[in-house]
Amino acid sequence: MEKTPSSNYNIRFHDCDMFGHLNNARYLDYMISARQDHLKDAYNFDYNSYYKNNLGWVISYHEIQYLKPAFFEENVNIQSSLLNADNDTLYVEVLMMNEAKSHLKAILRSKLTFINLKTGRKEQHPQEFIQWAKSLVIEDSGASAPIQDRIKQILTELKQSTNNITN
Numbered sequence: 001m002e003k004t005p006s007s008n009y010n011i012r013f014h015d016c017d018m019f020g021h022l023n024n025a026r027y028l029d030y031m032i033s034a035r036q037d038h039l040k041d042a043y044n045f046d047y048n049s050y051y052k053n054n055l056g057w058v059i060s061y062h063e064i065q066y067l068k069p070a071f072f073e074e075n076v077n078i079q080s081s082l083l084n085a086d087n088d089t090l091y092v093e094v095l096m097m098n099e100a101k102s103h104l105k106a107i108l109r110s111k112l113t114f115i116n117l118k119t120g121r122k123e124q125h126p127q128e129f130i131q132w133a134k135s136l137v138i139e140d141s142g143a144s145a146p147i148q149d150r151i152k153q154i155l156t157e158l159k160q161s162t163n164n165i166t167n
Helices: 024-043 127-134 147-166
Strands: 006-010 055-066 075-085 089-098 104-116
Touching: 006 024, 024 055, 024 075, 024 089, 024 104, 055 147, 075 127, 089 147, 104 147
Parallel strands: none
Antiparallel strands: 006 075, 055 104, 075 089, 089 104
């Protein structure tokens, strides 16, 4: 099972500032939409089955670092993964890179809390869900490390990958 699904997206004009850079707030939209696409395409996961039962996830925390701009009409690659899953929370990481996956443009870490949509209160994940989610967790992802350490790790991996291609 693919633990780090990825897909390509084209940066649209209406998402950019007057300099042709992707607006900072729009990074979140692209990255969250990509994660939703990845859940559907890679895992056949359907949010609607939860929402119909008044259950869902709210984002309770975001941490994002912008490293390089994404430009109008540029194709970018967005990769997502699950860093950790516990009884009522999911921790997700999303990377935006250039299409060749040689440059990191942004990294997003999010905490999603499972809630009852009617009461607005935290709920426990169903046991079947948590078992499935734990099978998707990326081991040795640096999930507990500060985001700056994770960025260094990713940049080192990208550099090594690029060096292996050119050698």
